[in-house]
Amino acid sequence: MEFFVEGTPRPQGSKTIMRGRLVESSKHLPAWRKALAEGATEVQSQSGFFLTEAVKVEIEFRMPKGKSVKRLLPTVMPDTDKLCRAVLDSMSGILYNDDAQVVELHAFKVYSETPGALIKVTEL
Secondary structure: OEEEEEOOOOOOOOEEEEOOEEEEOOOOHHHHHHHHHHHHHHHHHHHOOOEOOOEEEEEEEEEOOOOOOOOOOOOOOOOHHHHHHHHHHHHEOOOEOOHHHEEEEEEEEEEOOOOEEEEEEEEO
């Protein structure tokens, strides 16, 4: 199963202390997680795709490139592992029971004119 979710990928897992509580640093995370969940839900409803065993996930994060950026690859924040957390958690209960089922993960960042995440989920 493969699908694309458009939008700027946001990290999950970076925390800040606010009023004595730990909160996510990215204020854009809820909207990104909602877009991911909606994309997964659409795919699931069209295909009936739902996995109960071991899962492999491949994610290509397409990052926006600033006009003055000279580097070929996005070797700056956000971290790839924190981007993955948002994707894997957002698909839990939709494409698979829990992200603990993910036993193989391949993820990378590239620059793109159309930011988002290309996600491929397969059963092992």
